[in-house]
Amino acid sequence: MKFSIKRAALIKSLNKVSRVISSKTTIPILTGVKITADDEGLSLTGSNSEVSIETQIKSDDDNNELVIAEGGAVVLTAGFFINIVKKLPEEKMELSVASDLQTTITSGQSEFTINGLNASNYPHLPQIDTDDSIPFSGDIFKEIISQTVIAVSNQESRPILTGIHFKISDGKLLAVATDSHRLSQRTINFSGNNREYSFIIPGKNLSELSRMIEEHQDLEMRIAENQVLFIFGDTYFYSRLLEGNYPDTSRLIPEESSTQIQLEAPMMLASIERASLLSHESRNNVVKLTIDPSDGKIKITGDSPDVGTVEEELEPDSVTGEELEISFNPDYVKEALHSFGKTMIEISFSSALRPFTLKATEDGNSFIQLVTPVRTF
Amino acid sequence: MKFSIKRAALIKSLNKVSRVISSKTTIPILTGVKITADDEGLSLTGSNSEVSIETQIKSDDDNNELVIAEGGAVVLTAGFFINIVKKLPEEKMELSVASDLQTTITSGQSEFTINGLNASNYPHLPQIDTDDSIPFSGDIFKEIISQTVIAVSNQESRPILTGIHFKISDGKLLAVATDSHRLSQRTINFSGNNREYSFIIPGKNLSELSRMIEEHQDLEMRIAENQVLFIFGDTYFYSRLLEGNYPDTSRLIPEESSTQIQLEAPMMLASIERASLLSHESRNNVVKLTIDPSDGKIKITGDSPDVGTVEEELEPDSVTGEELEISFNPDYVKEALHSFGKTMIEISFSSALRPFTLKATEDGNSFIQLVTPVRTF
Numbered sequence: 001m002k003f004s005i006k007r008a009a010l011i012k013s014l015n016k017v018s019r020v021i022s023s024k025t026t027i028p029i030l031t032g033v034k035i036t037a038d039d040e041g042l043s044l045t046g047s048n049s050e051v052s053i054e055t056q057i058k059s060d061d062d063n064n065e066l067v068i069a070e071g072g073a074v075v076l077t078a079g080f081f082i083n084i085v086k087k088l089p090e091e092k093m094e095l096s097v098a099s100d101l102q103t104t105i106t107s108g109q110s111e112f113t114i115n116g117l118n119a120s121n122y123p124h125l126p127q128i129d130t131d132d133s134i135p136f137s138g139d140i141f142k143e144i145i146s147q148t149v150i151a152v153s154n155q156e157s158r159p160i161l162t163g164i165h166f167k168i169s170d171g172k173l174l175a176v177a178t179d180s181h182r183l184s185q186r187t188i189n190f191s192g193n194n195r196e197y198s199f200i201i202p203g204k205n206l207s208e209l210s211r212m213i214e215e216h217q218d219l220e221m222r223i224a225e226n227q228v229l230f231i232f233g234d235t236y237f238y239s240r241l242l243e244g245n246y247p248d249t250s251r252l253i254p255e256e257s258s259t260q261i262q263l264e265a266p267m268m269l270a271s272i273e274r275a276s277l278l279s280h281e282s283r284n285n286v287v288k289l290t291i292d293p294s295d296g297k298i299k300i301t302g303d304s305p306d307v308g309t310v311e312e313e314l315e316p317d318s319v320t321g322e323e324l325e326i327s328f329n330p331d332y333v334k335e336a337l338h339s340f341g342k343t344m345i346e347i348s349f350s351s352a353l354r355p356f357t358l359k360a361t362e363d364g365n366s367f368i369q370l371v372t373p374v375r376t377f
Numbered sequence: 378m379k380f381s382i383k384r385a386a387l388i389k390s391l392n393k394v395s396r397v398i399s400s401k402t403t404i405p406i407l408t409g410v411k412i413t414a415d416d417e418g419l420s421l422t423g424s425n426s427e428v429s430i431e432t433q434i435k436s437d438d439d440n441n442e443l444v445i446a447e448g449g450a451v452v453l454t455a456g457f458f459i460n461i462v463k464k465l466p467e468e469k470m471e472l473s474v475a476s477d478l479q480t481t482i483t484s485g486q487s488e489f490t491i492n493g494l495n496a497s498n499y500p501h502l503p504q505i506d507t508d509d510s511i512p513f514s515g516d517i518f519k520e521i522i523s524q525t526v527i528a529v530s531n532q533e534s535r536p537i538l539t540g541i542h543f544k545i546s547d548g549k550l551l552a553v554a555t556d557s558h559r560l561s562q563r564t565i566n567f568s569g570n571n572r573e574y575s576f577i578i579p580g581k582n583l584s585e586l587s588r589m590i591e592e593h594q595d596l597e598m599r600i601a602e603n604q605v606l607f608i609f610g611d612t613y614f615y616s617r618l619l620e621g622n623y624p625d626t627s628r629l630i631p632e633e634s635s636t637q638i639q640l641e642a643p644m645m646l647a648s649i650e651r652a653s654l655l656s657h658e659s660r661n662n663v664v665k666l667t668i669d670p671s672d673g674k675i676k677i678t679g680d681s682p683d684v685g686t687v688e689e690e691l692e693p694d695s696v697t698g699e700e701l702e703i704s705f706n707p708d709y710v711k712e713a714l715h716s717f718g719k720t721m722i723e724i725s726f727s728s729a730l731r732p733f734t735l736k737a738t739e740d741g742n743s744f745i746q747l748v749t750p751v752r753t754f
Contacts, residue, residue, distance in 0.1 A: 080654070080684065087651050102685075110651055114685030274464050274487055281457070307457065308479075308491030 001037050001072025002096040006065040007085055007107070009057055010042075010093070014082045016212060016235060017046030017053045021078040025049075027123075032075035033082075034122045035095075037068050045125070046078060051205050052125050053212075056234040065092060073119035074103055084112055125238060128222045128229045134168070134192045138217040138232060144175045145210045147186045147367060150335045152203030153179035163200035165246040168192075176249050177203065182332045183252060183355075183370040184339070200242040201228055209237050253357065253370055257348035259291055259324045261298060262361055263316035265340040268347075271312050272337070275302030276330035278310050286374050287330040291349070293319045302330070317344065326352045327376045336369035378414050378449025379473040383442040384462055384484070386434055387419075387470070391459045393589060393612060394423030394430045398455040402426075404500075409452035410459075411499045412472075414445045422502070423455065428582050429502050430589075433611040442469060450496035451480060461489055502615060505599050505606045511545070511569045515594040515609060521552045522587045524563050524744060527712045529580030530556035540577035542623040545569075553626050554580065559709045560626060560732075560747040561716070577619040578605055586614050630734060630747055634725035636668055636701045638675060639738055640693035642717040645724075648689050649714065652679030653707035655687050663751050664707040668726070670696045679707070694721065703729045704753045713746035 014033065023031050025048060034045040041059040045052065059066050074097045085093065088107035097103045101116035145164070153161035158180075167174045173190035176183065213219060213232055222229040223241075230237040275287040282304035290299040296319045303309040326349060336358050337345075343363075349356040358369040391410065400408050402425060411422040418436040422429065436443050451474045462470065465484035474480045478493035522541070530538035535557075544551045550567035553560065590596060590609055597608040600618075607614040652664040659681035667676040673696045680686040703726060713735050714722075720740075726733040735746040 077684070080658070083654050084651070084687075087647070087654065089647060089651075109691065110648070110687065110689040112651075112655075112685060112687045115683075270464070270466060271487070274461070274466075274489075277457070277460050277464065278489075306492075307454070308489060310461075310487065310489045312487040314486065 001035075001074060002069040002094070003037050003042065004065070004067050004069070004092060004094045005042070005057070006063070007088060007091060007093050009064040009066065010085055011082070013042075013044050013055045013057050013234075014078075014085065016055045017044045018078050018082055019046075019208065019212075020048050020051045020053055021046040022048055023079050029075055029117055029121050029123075031077055031079075032117055032122070033078040034073065034075045034119055036073040036119065038071045039068070041066055041068065045122070047123065047125075050202065050240060051208060052238040054125060054236040054238075058234065070096075072097060074101060075117040075119050075122050076103060076114065080114070084114075125236075126224065126227045126229075128224045128227060128238075132195070132223055134197070134221040134223070136192070136219040136221055138213040138219040139215065140188065141219050142210045142213055144173075144186050144188070145206045147339050148175045148177045148184040149203045149207055149210075150339060151177040151179055151182050151184035151369075155179070160200060160242055160244045160246055162204075163202050163242040163246075164206060165200050165249075166197065168195070168197040176246075178247075178249055178252070178370075181329070181372050182336065183249060183368075184336075185249070185253070185368045185370075187366050197223060198246075199223055199228065200244075200246055201239055202242060205239040209239070212237065252355065253368060254348075254350055254354065257321070257350050257357075259293070259321035259349040260318070260346055261291060261316045261320075262318040262344060262346045263314065264342065265337045265345050266342055267314060268345075269334060269337040271300050271314055272330045272334055274312065275300050275310055276334065278302035278304045278307060279330055280304075281307045284374070284376075285329055285331065286327045286376060287333075288325065288327045288376070291319060291324045291326075293321060293323065321349075324349055324352060326356070326373050328371055328373045332371045336371055339369060340367075378412075378451060379447040379471070380414050380419065380443060380445045381469060381471045382419070382434070382444075383440070384465060384468060384470050386441040386443065387462055388459070390419075390421050390432050390434050391455075391462065393432045394421045395455050395459055396423075396585065396589070397425050397428045397430055398423040399425055400456050406452055406494055406498050406500075408454055408456075409494055409499075410455040411450065411452045411496055413450040413496065415448045416445070418443055418445065422499070424500065424502075427579065427617060428585060429615040431502060431613040431615075435611065447473075449474060451478060452494040452496050452499055453480060453491065458491070461491075502613075503601065503604045503606075505601045505604060505615075509572070509600055511574070511598040511600070513569070513596040513598055515590040515596040516592065517565065518596050519587045519590055521550075521563050521565070522583045524716050525552045525554045525561040526580045526584055526587075527716060528554040528556055528559050528561035528746075532556070537577060537619055537621045537623055539581075540579050540619040540623075541583055542577050542626075543574065545572070545574040553623075555624070555626055555629070555747075558706070558749050559713065560629060560745075561713070562626070562630070562745045562747075564743050574600060575623075576600060576605065577621075577623055578616055579619060582616040586616070589614065629732065630745060631725075631727050631731065634698070634727050634734075636670070636698035636726040637695070637723055638668060638693045638697075639695040639721060639723045640691065641719065642714045642722045643719055644691060645722075646711060646714040648677050648691055649707045649711055651689065652677050652687050653711065655679035655681045655684060656707055657681075658684045661751070661753075662706055662708065663704045663753060664710075665702065665704045665753070668696060668701045668703075670698060670700065698726075701726055701729060703733070703750050705748055705750045709748050713748055716746060717744075 042057040090108040093107040103116040105112040176185040220231040279302040419434040467485040470484040480493040482489040553562040656679040
């Protein structure tokens, strides 16, 4: 294998695949990046047991200044190789692999010789059927992930809850996550194709994917039995699926409520952030909300026996229904409020012990956050 | 105590004193910031066992919007208090301390009540004589620190070497640091006053001080028996001095050399950074420099038995004297080169086993870096 390339092009692609490569894996070859050269260009692959990423650098894209003199493949220790490429002196570099896998990297007067690994020992990426393809707008997909991933569980005790559940049927896509204390659910109209799907993707893999998708980029999703493949730009992103049945969450969302407040999400967020300064100093991290529809005000209180108390009155745009005193984990409510950005929201309560919902006032039911209160009496 | 203030002014001053306050100290009151209010304004104090910082917020500076309604003093848990002040809803805030030290902080509709500590239990800052005052330009002082602090030892086995030694006499100031593997020495002409001084200030305290001094700020230094006080703007910075005799470093710097190279510091720096990519993978972190005056070239080599090798030829502006092969810790040389910025430097060697010096070509002896080589045979 032998090629020359503009360093910036190689660095850009190495940064993509290296995000999943760990230097601490127990499978030595997975500490490496696999580089394959053929007539079309270079292909770089990085993988851990959860996610594999493959990205192409095309010969016919003049920006890459890529010239393949000889095809072939090699695996090079990723962290180390990237550092070398980043620090080389000239804009361009050459890489050539000898028959004993000794890899020579030159740029200007600098010449590195490093030991390569045999690419045929690198695990094969899963084969995924091409006819089951679901098209997506990358922007909408990123929005769905950011809105639901906050409620994903990070406890391995119920692995199924560490994923986001996607359900496609009847022209709708529903994405839902819950850690059993709170739930996030987003629904969109979906006319991608007419099949029905139900699958669960690990939340942390989706966060990683989300960071890689550029603005306004198209996304294609292909589902296999235990794998999902996302294709965007020159990149293939493979994630395993979580196996098992996701709990039926549809019945968790209450349809009726007895107390409702409407206000700007950031106003409530700032107030709860202040209250949580004190609740965080306390053993049971709880903030209390007192709603009094008679004077149209709500009161937010946090306290810690050792440190002190904070109390704050807010005047929401509307306070309706019955009086209520309810306590909750402020961190859950902060993350829920944060996911609404600057919109006006409605928070609906049924009782001090039943879960309450947060929705955008103008948006109906397409995006719902649900939080379970904390019993303090 | 009772005052109202613009939050931004209080945050700025809290950030200054809080940099030395640790939440992990074994002396509980030192986790707090001491706040004193009198006719002139507020005074904030933070301290650890090494450094104390006191800063003033003046009533007569309209930017602070400071109004003292009642004098007094209190100590408040620093990290926690700063977070509260940062998150308050309005531009202004009020603080009042009741007789039981309960401290009420209000801003808009938000009201915090936190437990204060008795300010009379806060340690007194050292009294430092005012007539022994040494004036400094803050810019030059920061430059001296940045040039010498790299050679300060971080090993507590010889505490004296964890400081920078300052010597003022005969119209000159000399600052020197060495960890016994390398040495940095800066000399400036000094006409501040006619006394003679010799004192050692802990390097890490000087780094902290350096970050606090603003551009073009004047600095005043006052020396007492075991303390030094720096005054700049509205801030007093106290550091302890290291006790003991600093080793005589004047004889360590060789006056003659047998091989000399002249080149731009960044050119050499980039090359050694590349070589160190490999030496860092090896047990003995060593880079080899081969100097051949006959063809005017030098060669830099790094290798690691497990990973590979790197070799690079440079053409310095001048290579004179005898042939030489010398090995060194690349990290020491990197830091030394970095301290010269973009200037042309001369590196002078006497033998493969004797320390070599780096100096700016145009600057003579006012700034010298010295590095001891590593024996590899």
